[in-house]
Amino acid sequence: MMKIELTEDTQKLSREIQSLTGENVNLCYQCRKCSIGCPAVYEMTLKPHEMMRAIQLGLEEEVFQSGTVWICLSCETCNTRCPQDINIVRVIDGLRELVMSGHVDYFNPHPEIPSMHRLFLKLVERYGRIYEMGLALILNLKMVDPFKDIDMAWPMLSRGKLKLLPHKSGGVEELRRVMSKIREIEGES
């Protein structure tokens, strides 16, 4: 069995997460309730409880290369089940933030997911709401698979669940001001 000593170095990740999110992963005692309730666990290399342990032990590479941070749906089921009241979604958001800010640079097995997050925000900033058709089309083109899921598009279009063209929301200017303020704050920090 691999023996890991808890040194300043191994505790670096859990401390970073605590300072970013206020969440103390060291409270986790591996009851596994988070993983048992997680609807996306079947896609995860590191299940939520395993990820908490990996953070406690400072296993950065395992945490980031597992891709779990990008598979998580932010559904918060784990949060409601945790007997230690750890906000696991906030922990995962903290890990995402470390990646997006370029603070860590590990191989991501799901590079399309952060791309989707960025594109989602760009479209929301442009139209004040999400433009699903545009999001799907641009992502497909980026993945060099322009007709991916095309069979689902027509039934959704015919039922009005998907719009061909984007529609601007009335609150778009206000939203742009909010996003620009966020960028300003992030730039200061």
Ligand code: SF4
């Ligand atoms: S928030 Fe993420 S980790 Fe938690 S239960 Fe949902 S998918 Fe799983």
Ligand code: SF4
């Ligand atoms: S539910 Fe909470 S205490 Fe239990 S394994 Fe998950 S994070 Fe740890």
